[in-house]
C-alpha cells in the first residue's frame with residue numbers, strides 16, 4: 372500500500388500503521404500534517420487534511 376500526502380506530495384511511511392483503516396488519523400512523516408484516512412483501495416490509501424484549527 373502507498374499513501375501520498377495531499378499537502379507535500381511525498382509518500383507517507385505506512386509501516387507505523389500496520390492496521391490502517393478508514394477514519395484512522397495518521398501523520399505525514401515529511402511535513403507533519405495530520406491526515407484522516409478516507410478510503411483504502413487495493414494499492415492506495417487516500418487521505419484528507421484534518422483541520423486542527425477548529
Ligand SMILES: [Zn+2]
Nearest residue numbers: 376379399402
Ligand atoms: Zn506531508
